[in-house]
Amino acid sequence: MEDDPDFRLARDAYARTLAIGGAQRERLPTAALEALAGDVVSLLASRLRDAPPEGDAPGTPSPAAFDAFVRALLDSDAHRAADHIDGARAMGAGVEAIYLGYLARAARHLGALWDRDRIDFVQVTVAIGCLYAIMRSLRQSLPAVRHQDPWRHALFITMPGDDHRLGAAIAADLFRAQGWDIQLEGPADRAAAVTILMGSDHSVVGISASRNAQLSELIRLVSALRICRPEAFIVVSGHIVEEMQDLQELVDADAVVGSAPSAIERLEELIANQRRTARGR
Secondary structure (H helix, E strand, C coil): CCCCHHHHHHHHHHHHHHHHHHHHHHCHHHHHHHHHHHHHHHHHHHHCCCCCCCCCCCCCCHHHHHHHHHHHHHHCCHHHHHHHHHHHCCCCCCCHHHHHHHHHHHHHHHHHHCCCCCCCCHHHHHHHHHHHHHHCCCCHHHCCCCCCCCCCCEEEEECCCCCCCHHHHHHHHHHHHHHCEEEEECCEEEEHHHHHHCCCCCCCCEEECCCHHHHHHHHHHHHHHHHHHCCCEEEEHHHHHCCCHHHHHCCCCEECCCCCHHHHHHHHHHHHHHHHHHHHC
């Protein structure tokens, strides 16, 4: 299986997201980490609200398999947790079954344990980080949103508190000149951004942030968007890119860029890679 290109892509994405989680734990204050963990718990648990009863979906894990998966998460054994998912997929479980039977269910279970003080902050943060990384690794297997040009519809938003939209408006015009269909929105909090994205068919989200004080909220926003639309490409730009040289290590974005031309160039590369991957299936 390790020679399978999709497997390598999944493992690379998984390793990258775990590294991001480790960098976040080193840099963010405890309150910000707790808020991020809470976001991921609730969003993963609710992403597929109409999950069928246990045993109804093909590929649903047995109680023993699910318990073993949760133990791996709580033991902070990221690779063992990922091996459970690889094993389920090798046995024929589809991405939806993984989301329903493992990820969303485990998020609900961890949230319940956390609410009852059965697990501590470190356990839930690391476990949720592993769940998020696994979800990220499944991205290559998700169908892309389809419309007339499935790759060049983008949502541009600015962070709350950033009232100056000139930079985003200029970027939107430059993208449109290259044939992109751009929806430009003003400052949007997490709930608003998720609502806009879920009600649209955008394949790309561009986020403009201006200050390093926005880092915690930016990380939470990207995480929310990633969970709700895992197949979308997320790009971060704005003055924060100049202020924080290690931004890519902290934010789970597909690209961190300093200019619109750089963003267009990077997205063209990502789109080309995605098309090659789709053709290879």
